Amino acid sequence: LFKRVGIAARVDREDAVGLGRDLCNFLQENMVGACVEPELASRLGLEGTPLGKMNVDLVVVIGGDGSILRVLHALPQKVPILGIRIATVGFLAEVEPQDAFSSIKRLLKGDFIRDECMMLSNNIGLPDALNEIRLGTKTPQQMIRLEVAMDGVRVACDRVDGLIVSTPTGSPGYALSAGSAIVDPRIDAISIVPICPLSLNFRPMIVPSNHVVHVKPLKADEIHILVDGQFEKNLRPAGEVVIKKSSESVTFIRFGLNHYERLRRRLGMTSTPEA
Amino acid sequence: LFKRVGIAARVDREDAVGLGRDLCNFLQENMVGACVEPELASRLGLEGTPLGKMNVDLVVVIGGDGSILRVLHALPQKVPILGIRIATVGFLAEVEPQDAFSSIKRLLKGDFIRDECMMLSNNIGLPDALNEIRLGTKTPQQMIRLEVAMDGVRVACDRVDGLIVSTPTGSPGYALSAGSAIVDPRIDAISIVPICPLSLNFRPMIVPSNHVVHVKPLKADEIHILVDGQFEKNLRPAGEVVIKKSSESVTFIRFGLNHYERLRRRLGMTSTPEA
Amino acid sequence: LFKRVGIAARVDREDAVGLGRDLCNFLQENMVGACVEPELASRLGLEGTPLGKMNVDLVVVIGGDGSILRVLHALPQKVPILGIRIATVGFLAEVEPQDAFSSIKRLLKGDFIRDECMMLSNNIGLPDALNEIRLGTKTPQQMIRLEVAMDGVRVACDRVDGLIVSTPTGSPGYALSAGSAIVDPRIDAISIVPICPLSLNFRPMIVPSNHVVHVKPLKADEIHILVDGQFEKNLRPAGEVVIKKSSESVTFIRFGLNHYERLRRRLGMTSTPEA
Amino acid sequence: LFKRVGIAARVDREDAVGLGRDLCNFLQENMVGACVEPELASRLGLEGTPLGKMNVDLVVVIGGDGSILRVLHALPQKVPILGIRIATVGFLAEVEPQDAFSSIKRLLKGDFIRDECMMLSNNIGLPDALNEIRLGTKTPQQMIRLEVAMDGVRVACDRVDGLIVSTPTGSPGYALSAGSAIVDPRIDAISIVPICPLSLNFRPMIVPSNHVVHVKPLKADEIHILVDGQFEKNLRPAGEVVIKKSSESVTFIRFGLNHYERLRRRLGMTSTPEA
Secondary structure, three states: OOOEEEEEEOOOOHHHHHHHHHHHHHHHHOOOEEEEOHHHHHHHOOOOOOHHHOOOOEEEEEEOHHHHHHHHHHOOOOOOEEEEEOOOOOOOOOEOHHHHHHHHHHHHHOOOEEEEEEEEEEOOOOOOEOOEEEEEEOOOOOOEEEEEEEOOEEEEEEEEOEEEEEOOOOOOOHHHHOOOOEEOOOOOEEEEEEEOOOOOOOOOEEEEOOOOEEEEEOOOOOEEEEEOOOEEEEEOOOOOEEEEEEEEEEEEEEOOOOHHHHHHHHHOOOOOOOO | OOOEEEEEEOOOOHHHHHHHHHHHHHHHHOOOEEEEOHHHHHHHOOOOOOHHHOOOOEEEEEEOHHHHHHHHHHOOOOOOEEEEEOOOOOOOOOEOHHHHHHHHHHHHHOOOEEEEEEEEEEOOOOOOEOOEEEEEEOOOOOOEEEEEEEOOEEEEEEEEOEEEEEOOOOOOOHHHHOOOOEEOOOOOEEEEEEEOOOOOOOOOEEEEOOOOEEEEEOOOOOEEEEEOOOEEEEEOOOOOEEEEEEEEEEEEEEOOOOHHHHHHHHHOOOOOOOO | OOOEEEEEEOOOOHHHHHHHHHHHHHHHHOOOEEEEOHHHHHHHOOOOOOHHHOOOOEEEEEEOHHHHHHHHHHOOOOOOEEEEEOOOOOOOOOEOHHHHHHHHHHHHHOOOEEEEEEEEEEOOOOOOEOOEEEEEEOOOOOOEEEEEEEOOEEEEEEEEOEEEEEOOOOOOOHHHHOOOOEEOOOOOEEEEEEEOOOOOOOOOEEEEOOOOEEEEEOOOOOEEEEEOOOEEEEEOOOOOEEEEEEEEEEEEEEOOOOHHHHHHHHHOOOOOOOO | OOOEEEEEEOOOOHHHHHHHHHHHHHHHHOOOEEEEOHHHHHHHOOOOOOHHHOOOOEEEEEEOHHHHHHHHHHOOOOOOEEEEEOOOOOOOOOEOHHHHHHHHHHHHHOOOEEEEEEEEEEOOOOOOEOOEEEEEEOOOOOOEEEEEEEOOEEEEEEEEOEEEEEOOOOOOOHHHHOOOOEEOOOOOEEEEEEEOOOOOOOOOEEEEOOOOEEEEEOOOOOEEEEEOOOEEEEEOOOOOEEEEEEEEEEEEEEOOOOHHHHHHHHHOOOOOOOO
16 A cells, blocks of 8 residues: 655654654564655664655654644655644644554554645745645735735725635634634635734635635735745735635545544633533 | 516515515516515505415515515525615625616516525424524523534534524624624535634534534523524424535525625625725 | 621532531631521531521632622622632632632631622612623514614614623623623723624724713614623613613632633633644 | 924825915914924925924824824824824824814814823833734744733733734724724723734733733744834844833824714724614
8 A cells, every 4th residue: 555655753852753763663564665854864873865855655744733734845746644743733633642553553454534635726836735825914014905806806905914815724723813714624615814904894704615816915015925834925016816726635644533523622622611 | 487476575665665566567567477475465556465375486575684584484485586675784685776677677588697595404393594593592591501513523512692503695694793704605515603602712613514513402401493583493401403404495586796796785895095 | 807607509519518518617616607508508407597688797609600690699788709619610719629728717817818899780770790781682583783872972883682791800701702802800991792793893892980881772672681690681672771880899809819810710721832 | 372383294195285285374374383394394395394303382193093103203202193184094083184274273272182192111122102012923934922921920822923912092903903802092901912823712801001011922033023013123032022001191182073983983883774
């Protein structure tokens, strides 16, 4: 099933490094090739392979959501990802460290689910977004005036700190912090969420994913575009950002913990006690 | 195309009654049968037909969203509806009074769009909802504890004033007032929105429309169910409300004003002036 | 300092009843008179005194916020209250069960702080509110149109589910659930918070406590008034509700846990882990 | 009463320049000295005086809130300000252009109200804020972890886009856009409002104005501080921002339009039509 597995880990955490070592040994014992990221490899006394040159069927990421996004964007092609969560905010990473080996065993037996997540593409040369694209000011003292159009109708035209265009996968993250609703990843939709809009009528909107979102800064200001909190670019005045569903997607390996279970973990949802 | 047209109007407004009269005459001149609601008919000196007995191909409603909901639920079968908005909140009614006759002419020529809107059914014998189903307390001094389950996972279990389960059509209405996002009606989804939840982690959620929503009151309290602000029922303790997409839908006649144009009207969206 | 102490407890919880028994014994040993609520007294084989007839210097309440509100409103005069929190939401009750006796010892030595909390009075014959006054519909299927005036200016006039007029003490409760801000109890202010307003421009407002809040239902509907979730009344059409700071206040006994420490407990505030 | 009046206007608008000319003439006719800002002066063929050198009893600002803030911060001492609103967002400026001369006449007769507004000072050398101090990231791709302490209690410690510390005057502006409540300017209080907090439990808080607000970035990141959208500074890692009520205040000349009337104008509050 998987002939060659890539391994990446946060090297600033000893537990992540240790788990990476154990995982390498386990894969060798099971006759699966392991391909280790250089920094981790040097910690383990192995030879490393940069993510950009990994020719693997799957990557195991030991860390948090930030690590997964970093690996995802560095890989030369989109291979499935299995995230093992190390003491951190982890909505994307499903597996807890204590379940790492039972999960890997299930993985090698083919006993898992593929969870395919849509991405958002843009017209300005930045990578696709798994979570969200943020449009904002280039420098903090500015405000920007954005116009958002749908179906040729100007649905919003307001001064804002920024605008988040999010996938369902990203909806319990930054978009939620900005006041939007949580969108089930099985819905093919895009969330459009203003950050600190001057007008109280500019509210979060969920639009079909076959919809093309046009965002235009109204004044001759540069705006700053940020993809998944990792890739950025300044857009010249008078430019327009066009965002739509990408033809690419990301596949996560899941073992049964569904969207709503991961959501509970993200939100710290607990029953409130009796009065 | 349309052989027999039903007509309903708010009879507490003279402009609505007058428009109803003109519309009757116009249909007669154009050899289309008119079927008039009793109250309006008596104002016009005509013989009326109760909505529940109307055998028509289409109904024109002169009024606001409240009138449309009333007519919709009273008709014996779901026929297309054309709403003419009389000085009121009108998200469902597209046509302005001054455009009534040009719209009717386009209607008779077949120059229009059918906008099909999903409804929500319930397991407790109330009619389907076009906008939303509200679960709440029977008497105002209570609070209720509700458990909401998705995919067998308890996603929320909290004390609330109530819970709104809304269609995309209803999303810019009550669900928006309760803090949710606006959902494009082309998305096949259901919004689940708590009203005044005790826990700040209970947030609006958008779920796929093929999803069955289970809501269970946790204590032995009666709860009150309200469909489209019009039909109500008290649910015995220990009952469970099961809400899902109905097999029925409602069709509105549209002439091009799209979702986002109607949304602007609903929100009073206007550009904010320059600083 | 305190010659006679009243004791009230939730009798549906054995730990509360047990703590009540121990507390009675402790007070007797320390030569302080105890006055026990009838239901608790019968459980302890003692003679009880109804709250309304208690002539005491202080009341200890073993339970949650609901118990404290019930006792507070039943007492013939406002005496200081010490709350011991039994497994429940407890923003008003400061002391944890394990600290009950060390706290009572500090109490008898005079080593405590008096925390005086403002109340809201009304013009319709209901008791003063420690937390909030809620104006809403009498029956759940209605919506109401309310006009709120300040300084003679109509600041809001909208269809709502209800309106919360809250003290700072109530601000982390119902008012927070409805979307308002948390007000420090040392600020002399009243929060005015709409529940599900139709207009997105009707936002929570904090006004000076010497301000008189006038709320008027616009249509000829009855409205329902609820004080601290406990006392209710229906207001005839055309009535007006006038709310202002009461001349009475409530004093809580505190041992150092300040507003913000209790707030953390209410909100379950915890540091979020590293990314 | 006023011997010498300063005049400032937006010179990018002809109506503002024209009103400035008329005002100069009117003051001369009434034997009041006028002191004109250089840019406006050169447009009027007069000799100008920089704001920083104006020795006047009052300044009339013709423009919007941005102009008022610019003038306020440039004046060598805090003199009363009268704002005339030119086609723009104007919460601070009370007078409409058509009322400019009747207002100036009332001003010279002493028929007006002084509205004194508190300001916020900081420990990092930036000017006092009339509206708000914003703490945020230096560059847009960062998130920051801030700790906010009150009374020695850590009330929040979360990853955010930024934090707004606002006066009541600023509360219907940026703080409202970020989700806070509107605070009456007669309340002596400070609003603390997170921008896009990761934790849903970090909510806007209103604290007494004699309270000192301590904000500390948790990681070794630089943060960016912005006062009234105009003055900025980067704070070195490990620094702490201390914000408190300033000993200085700003006085606005008012003619009766009270806080709530100006608020209605800001919010575009209108009655919603009947259903």
